Amino acid sequence: MSKPYVVGIDIGGTNTVFGIVDARGSILATGSIKTQKYTEITDYVNALHEELSRLLAQENVTDQIAGIGIGAPNGNYFNGTIEFAPNLPWKGVIPLAQMVREKFNIPVTITNDANAAAIGEMTYGAARGVKDFIMITLGTGVGSGIVINGQMVYGHDGFAGELGHVIVRRGNGRLCGCGRTGCLEAYTSATGVARTAREFLELRNDESTLRQLPIQEITSKDVYDAAVSGDKLSQEIFEYTGTILGEAFADFIAFSSPKMIVLFGGLAKSGELIMRPIREAMEKNLLAIYKGKVKLVLSELKESDAAVLGASALGWEAS
Numbered sequence: 001m002s003k004p005y006v007v008g009i010d011i012g013g014t015n016t017v018f019g020i021v022d023a024r025g026s027i028l029a030t031g032s033i034k035t036q037k038y039t040e041i042t043d044y045v046n047a048l049h050e051e052l053s054r055l056l057a058q059e060n061v062t063d064q065i066a067g068i069g070i071g072a073p074n075g076n077y078f079n080g081t082i083e084f085a086p087n088l089p090w091k092g093v094i095p096l097a098q099m100v101r102e103k104f105n106i107p108v109t110i111t112n113d114a115n116a117a118a119i120g121e122m123t124y125g126a127a128r129g130v131k132d133f134i135m136i137t138l139g140t141g142v143g144s145g146i147v148i149n150g151q152m153v154y155g156h157d158g159f160a161g162e163l164g165h166v167i168v169r170r171g172n173g174r175l176c177g178c179g180r181t182g183c184l185e186a187y188t189s190a191t192g193v194a195r196t197a198r199e200f201l202e203l204r205n206d207e208s209t210l211r212q213l214p215i216q217e218i219t220s221k222d223v224y225d226a227a228v229s230g231d232k233l234s235q236e237i238f239e240y241t242g243t244i245l246g247e248a249f250a251d252f253i254a255f256s257s258p259k260m261i262v263l264f265g266g267l268a269k270s271g272e273l274i275m276r277p278i279r280e281a282m283e284k285n286l287l288a289i290y291k292g293k294v295k296l297v298l299s300e301l302k303e304s305d306a307a308v309l310g311a312s313a314l315g316w317e318a319s
């Protein structure tokens with residue numbers, strides 16, 4: 001009988017979360033370690049091995065793990081490496097899949113966090129049975145995973161699908177964390193929404209409840225709360241953000257003709273405040289042959305579980 005469980009590991013800038021998952025996508029148990037605590041990668045892998053081994057023993061499944069999947073910033077599927085990840089404590093190229101494989105003697109696959117989310121959605125979520133879709137993660141940044149004909153698109157080097165870094169404002173665009181200007185991420189991430197709020201407040205005189213907050217401390221959650229309570233300026237910020245996203249989506253559709261675009265992350269939970277302007281701008285800017293064909297849907301994975309589920313779906317691939 002084949003082994004019934006996989007392990008999913010999600011490496012974030014602050015925490016690393018891991019879980020034991022069965023074929024139905026049920027999480028048997030989870031654990032975590034502090035990513036930032038370990039400045040040496042060998043110390044990190046040792047701590048991960050110790051904590052995960054304890055969890056496997058506790059659940060009595062040590063010999064029943066088919067594979068380990070890892071979702072990580074700048075994770076390279078082809079090489080099994082994390083490469084030059086700006087928010088992780090280890091610099092350069094880290095052969096993480098090999099290091100974890102040697103510790104556990106279990107097959108290991110790694111990819112970037114947005115690709116892991118897409119694979120999770122295809123295995124357990126809204127994209128089950130869908131062969132062509134794009135996953136967009138709207139968090140601190142904007143990530144994406146592109147699936148064509150049931151296959152994740154990795155490109156020749158493992159780094160395909162950086163749609164958050166498509167330039168949507170030429171010339172005088174905002175500086176992005178990647179060092180370029182005008183990227184989609186600089187406008188439509190949670191951070192981008194807060195930047196828009198500051199710009200609107202500084203350049204305009206409209207009344208807004210946001211003016212009661214220290215301008216440099218405004219978050220996307222503040223903008224959402226104000227918009228829901230009827231604040232017109234905050235509603236306009238969502239309109240502006242959703243329009244930029246919808247325009248970008250119309251371009252994305254032109255190159256892969258997906259059946260759906262799946263949205264995930266805190267900003268996606270803003271409901272019609274963000275979905276309506278996205279939908280309208282997308283349809284308005286679509287080439288005629290694509291109009292009315294592409295569904296815009298929210299992720300069906302619970303946010304607290306999504307990262308682990310996405311990574312775990314890679315574990316089946318590794319086995």
